[in-house]
Amino acid sequence: MAKDYPNLKIRNMKHSDIPAMVHIISTDLSPIDGKKAHKDLTDQSRKLYDDGQVFVAESEGKLLGLIGYWRMHYHPKTVCWMDWFGVEKNHRRTGIGSALLLYMLPVLAKKRYRMLCCEKSSKDIAAKLFYERYGFKEAGRIKKYWEDGGDWVVLVKKL
Numbered sequence: 318m319a320k321d322y323p324n325l326k327i328r329n330m331k332h333s334d335i336p337a338m339v340h341i342i343s344t345d346l347s348p349i350d351g352k353k354a355h356k357d358l359t360d361q362s363r364k365l366y367d368d369g370q371v372f373v374a375e376s377e378g379k380l381l382g383l384i385g386y387w388r389m390h391y392h393p394k395t396v397c398w399m400d401w402f403g404v405e406k407n408h409r410r411t412g413i414g415s416a417l418l419l420y421m422l423p424v425l426a427k428k429r430y431r432m433l434c435c436e437k438s439s440k441d442i443a444a445k446l447f448y449e450r451y452g453f454k455e456a457g458r459i460k461k462y463w464e465d466g467g468d469w470v471v472l473v474k475k476l
């Protein structure tokens with residue numbers, strides 16, 4: 318696992334990680350601007366959730382990826398959703414995404430979640446293959462939802 322990074326560490330995010338996380342989100346994951354990503358990661362935004370945590374992958378002091386989950390008060394107590402999840406572009410396919418997911422799954426099971434849901438575009442082929450590899454199943458789809466014509470796809474993993 319994460320064979321190129323023997324010192325890879327997965328840990329809870331810290332406030333001081335936010336600039337590096339914003340960099341990954343805004344340059345490698347989503348075309349949203351940095352300010353929105355920053356706001357999304359602050360404590361104030363996180364207070365909207367009934368539960369939620371974000372974890373980061375770090376090697377030699379460099380942040381290489383992040384993963385998280387959240388649950389709003391109106392959701393069933395056994396269901397949570399994937400938060401930001403991604404790995405810096407130049408470090409993909411080396412097991413970091415797997416290390417992040419495999420770190421988070423037992424945390425969710427311990428909290429008695431039974432289902433982890435996530436959403437993605439049908440155009441995200443790497444994400445599709447990654448999620449398939451880890452047993453996520455398609456649970457719903459809205460065709461041509463995104464501006465680029467991609468479908469909105471909801472995937473579910475039973476915990």
Ligand SMILES: CC(C)(COP(=O)(O)OP(=O)(O)OC[C@H]1O[C@@H](n2cnc3c(N)ncnc32)[C@H](O)[C@@H]1OP(=O)(O)O)[C@@H](O)C(=O)NCCC(=O)NCCS
Nearest residue numbers: 402403404409410411412413414415437443444446447450
């Ligand atoms: C999806 C993502 C997080 C995967 O992270 P990663 O660190 O590259 O994943 P891993 O190296 O742990 O890959 C695990 C397995 O997933 C599958 N996989 C991942 N990326 C793949 C790709 N580009 N092509 C084919 N299979 C892929 C493979 O089965 C892989 O195992 P292998 O390398 O032994 O063949 C990463 O591609 C990413 O950041 N994508 C952009 C953001 C995103 O789509 N996030 C998720 C949607 S919400």
